[in-house]
Amino acid sequence: MSTELLRLEGIDTFYGPVQVHFGLSLSVRAGQIVSLLGGNASGKSTTMKVILGLLRPRAGRVSFDGRDITGLPTHQVIRQGIGSVPEARRLFGAMTVRENLLMGAFARSDRLVIARDLERMLELFPRVRQRLENRAGTLSGGEQQMVAMARALMGRPRLICMDEPTMGLSPLFVDRVLELIQAVNREGVTVFMVEQNASLALQIAHYAYVLQTGRIILQGEAGEMARNPKIRDAYLGGPDAKATAA
Numbered sequence: 001m002s003t004e005l006l007r008l009e010g011i012d013t014f015y016g017p018v019q020v021h022f023g024l025s026l027s028v029r030a031g032q033i034v035s036l037l038g039g040n041a042s043g044k045s046t047t048m049k050v051i052l053g054l055l056r057p058r059a060g061r062v063s064f065d066g067r068d069i070t071g072l073p074t075h076q077v078i079r080q081g082i083g084s085v086p087e088a089r090r091l092f093g094a095m096t097v098r099e100n101l102l103m104g105a106f107a108r109s110d111r112l113v114i115a116r117d118l119e120r121m122l123e124l125f126p127r128v129r130q131r132l133e134n135r136a137g138t139l140s141g142g143e144q145q146m147v148a149m150a151r152a153l154m155g156r157p158r159l160i161c162m163d164e165p166t167m168g169l170s171p172l173f174v175d176r177v178l179e180l181i182q183a184v185n186r187e188g189v190t191v192f193m194v195e196q197n198a199s200l201a202l203q204i205a206h207y208a209y210v211l212q213t214g215r216i217i218l219q220g221e222a223g224e225m226a227r228n229p230k231i232r233d234a235y236l237g238g239p240d241a242k243a244t245a246a
């Protein structure tokens with residue numbers, strides 16, 4: 001039986017006067033791939049910001065491995081064992097791929113093990129090895145996504161949070177990135193991923209939540225969600241997609 005690694009409870013978030021989350025609660029079990037689905041502006045990326053300590057919720061609690069991490073600064077959140085693959089990847093474009101990867105290990109001081117981890121990442125992402133001495137800004141979107149994942153893994157996280165990992169990628173890279181997410185998960189890293197593309201996310205997730213204007217409106221095992229006519233119609237392009245989603 002798996003245990004809960006991340007939990008959000010009763011989160012209210014605001015940007016100035018504008019409320020984004022309304023009592024948001026969700027949990028991520030250790031060892032799983034959990035996806036947060038939802039349309040534009042539903043509050044998905046803001047959920048990531050709350051977990052990573054980039055935005056402090058006005059109410060509620062974030063806990064990781066049973067410890068309250070609400071309001072901790074980001075570098076301390078990362079030290080707890082949470083890795084981040086942010087939206088649009090945010091690599092250091094003028095630095096080489098190698099330098100970007102080593103930045104991912106900033107919180108660690110075990111130099112020998114870091115070198116070994118770098119080698120492991122290059123085995124997992126052979127494409128990244130070919131680009132190691134190139135400046136990150138010159139890579140394709142799919143390659144940058146792989147570097148961003150490898151960089152996050154260099155911190156040896158127990159949980160990796162990914163914001164729209166397949167966005168803007170060509171179909172070939174979409175499949176490759178999904179496979180890599182599964183491979184990373186098989187190595188024991190729990191995955192929390194935000195996705196607008198529900199059909200992609202449900203292919204690899206174990207469990208999923210649907211967010212709508214800052215509230216969880218549905219949740220369940222990914223397989224059941226994919227078969228749920230409500231989800232299918234609203235998010236997976238079913239026959240009543242437009243009517244239901246409107």
Ligand SMILES: Nc1ncnc2c1ncn2[C@@H]1O[C@H](COP(=O)(O)OP(=O)(O)OP(=O)(O)O)[C@@H](O)[C@H]1O
Nearest residue numbers: 015018020038039040041042043044045046047196
């Ligand atoms: N820095 C900000 N300042 C003010 N409002 C913001 C800020 N960032 C996001 N918002 C607003 O908060 C709401 C939720 O945004 P968020 O980025 O979390 O949505 P999302 O679900 O990730 O959307 P998308 O699918 O477009 O990525 C939106 O209405 C957005 O306009």
Ligand SMILES: [Mg+2]
Nearest residue numbers: 044045046087
């Ligand atoms: Mg977003």
